[in-house]
Amino acid sequence: MNGLLKDYRKHKYLYFMILPVVLYYFIFHYVPMYGALIAFKDFRIAEGFLASPWVGFQHFISFFDSYYFWRLLKNTLILNLYMLVFSFPAPIIFALLINEIVGSRFKRVVQTVTYLPHFISLIVVCGMITQFLARDGIITDLLVWLGMERQVLLAHPQYFRAIYVISDIWQGVGWGSIIYLAAIMGINPELYEASRMDGANRWRQIFHITLPGITPIIVILFILKIGNMLDVGFEKIILLYNPNTYVTADVISTFVYRKGLQSFEFSYATAIGVFQAVINFILLIAANRFSKKISENSLW
Amino acid sequence: MSSTQPIRKSKGEHIFHGLNTLFMLVMIVVTLYPFIYVVFSSVSDSRLLLAQTGILLAPLGFTLDAYTMVFKNPNILSGYLNTLFIVGIGTILNLVMTSLGAYVLSRKGVVWTRHIMLWIIFTMFFSGGLIPMYLLVNNWLHLGNSLFALIVPGLISTWNLIILRTSFATIPESLIESARIDGAQDLTILMRVVIPLSLPVMAVMVLFYGVGHWNSWFGAMIYLRDRELFPLQLILREILIQNNTNYMAGNASTEDVEAVGESIKYATIMVATLPILFVYPFLQKYFVKGVMIGSIKE
Structure with missing residues (x-):
């Protein structure tokens, strides 16, 4: 003391x-x-936080029993799975390819250009998506030219996930690669020298030196991603979805937003949020423990 | 001896490099073309634009009508001013709070800093969620319908705090000690020694926070009720996503409204994005630096 x-x-x-x-x-x-x-609780603004009566797990149970529960869980997990399969590896591959560019000037140009979309506001990006995918939008025109029937892609639930993931890659692949490029720069150049003497070509160097060199950072980002499996960047979904596409586009966090801030069912929406946070936390801890066991890389 | 000579590139490697260069060129086009298309469309004659299908390689005709219309829109102007206020005041407060935290947490030999740091990092993994935050800001702090509702809840980004702390921690202890011997207190040391020595990373902070404020809209959507308070992004949302261009075209015929509406949207995108596109090339290296500092620690 x-x-x-x-x-x-x-x-x-x-x-x-x-x-x-x-x-x-x-x-x-x-x-x-x-x-x-x-x-x-059964929270009512007029009664305040303390005076509102406790109701135990009632809101959780009614969420689990609701018609939407499985649809929301399914949509959230599928969208995240798509992100894990496509959005997550894209910057890694992109970083490896940038690292193979020979001219340093060209490399800088590629980096400057591909980092740019990260700084464009989500509203503008979604505005461009809506414009380009409209009935007479430029992407629609291109797809029609490739043989698609003319339609508004954002109005059909079966295209929503593809639109979401592709635009996510478009906006984030360059910026996401920076962290891997930094890790690549941290690799000891002597390793490359030594392997060259042993006759390894660039291809083998990528797989035997560069990739293992950035594995720790890949694992850490992967764990963080797993710890967000019940989270989706819901701002973008709110901007792109509509009741026609709820079947595939509505996720847990957008549902929380609608229930809580549009229908003002505060307690119910909070319960869903708590469910989401708890599952995320469990997934994070599990992923971290699993990774510690098999690869010695972990967050803590 | 011969093995130390640079080995010649194999045929396969030549092909790989060729393909890689091609791929990068495609990436550049795919990234930039949407913006170029927006520029072309924004100055195009709206009737020609409506009739056109497919790729644009040049503007169709040339007119600045859409821009005139955008600048005549009072909502865009007030949106711009509100956004400037949020970016200006918000970023200053962000810098003050983040440097206070980063300085103290970068000091060694202070008993509680480790605990405070863990206590702060915990919030990166666990949060109360959207609704409790909304109730806190709107109903308990009564910040609803005020621009400060967009500033105060995000005073510190934990990620930026970690970047700044990492950077402050690299400043030699001897410099700080000698200032202390000269009689300077910690606040003076922070302002006279630590911050002047950390200008590049402070620039990174300005940019991260500034761009964050410029682009944010969700807080504005849930907290603000008066249209006069709406930041630019929220106005953009009405025009671009909710398709509300009619009131902008005044009392032209429906057909004209539809036609002008197209180029108005593109002109609006330009007006809202130009500031960022303009400063971006100069600041890009700082952004990159920020991410790198952040990644060293993690």
């Missing part, structure tokens, strides 16, 4: 400086966590 007091006296100013930061995290991160307890 004496030590703590001494530490406090010595670093009084530091503790004073961090106070607003601690307050911020307390109010805007920890208070909402506590507020999530309304998932177990």
Whole structure:
């Protein structure tokens, strides 16, 4: 106790400086966590947080029993699976290919251009998607030229996932590759020298030096991705979906948004959010433990 | 001896490099063409544009009517001003809070910093969720329908805090100690020693936070009720996604409205994106730097 007091006296100013930061995290991160307890209450604004009656797991049960539960779970998981299969490896492959570009000037141009879409706002990107996929949009024109029947692709549920994932890759592949390029730059160049002397060509170097060299970062990002399996970037879905495409496009987080902020069923929506967060947390811990066991790479 | 000579490229490698270059060229076209198409469409004659199918290799005719119409729209102007306010004030507050946190958490030998750091990192993996946050901001703090509802809840991004802390931690302890011997307190040290030595990473922070504010819209959608407060992105959403261009075209005939509506949309995209497209080439290296610093620590 004496030590703590001494530490406090010595670093009084530091503790004073961090106070607003601690307050911020307390109010805007920890208070909402506590507020999530309304998932177990029948929260009404007029009665307030404390006076609203406890109802236990009632909201969770009615969510699990609802007609939408399986559809939401299925849509969320399928969309994330698509992302895992297509969006996740794309920047890795792209980084490997960028690394193979010979001219450093051309390399810089490629990087500058492909990082750009990351900074374009989601609204503008989705605006372009809507425009290009409209009945007379340019992508529709191209697809018609390739033999598709003229239609509005965003109005049909069977195309939603493809549109979502492809546009995600378009916007994120360049920016996503930076982290892998940084890891590639961190690989000891002597390894390449040595393998060249052993007669390895570029192709073998990619598979035996570069790829193993960036495996730790791949694993870490993969674990984080698994820990978000019940999350989808719902802002983009809200901008692109419509009641016609709910069958494939509606995911847990968009449902939470509609229930909570459009129908104002606060407790019910919060319960769904809590369910989502808990499953995510379990998946994260499981993925981390699994990875620790088989590859010695882990978050903690 | 001979093995130290650079080995000649095999035929396979030549083919690979050729294909790779081709692939990269395709990537450049696929990334840039949508923007070029938008530029062409925005200055095209809207009637010709409506009749045209397929790729545009040049504008169809040339007119700035759509831009005139966009700038005449009072919502776009007020949206711009609101966005500038959010970007300006928001980013300044972000920098103050993030550097305070990063400085203290980068100091060694302070008993509680490790605990505070873990306590903060925990929030990256667990959050109360959308609804409790909404109730907190809207009903308990009464920030609803105020631009501060878009600033205060996101005062610190934990990811940026980690980047800045990592960077502050590389500043030699001796510099800080000598300032202390000269009688400087921590706040002075932060402002006079640490921040001046970290200008590149501070630039990264300005850019990350600034672009974040410029592009954000969801908070505005759920917290703001008055149209006069809407930031640019929310106005864009009405025009681009919800297809609300009619009121912009005034009292032209329906056919004209539809025709002008097309190029108005493209002109709106340009007006909202030009600032970013304009600063991007100059700032790109800083962005990259930020991601790299972040990745070293993780």
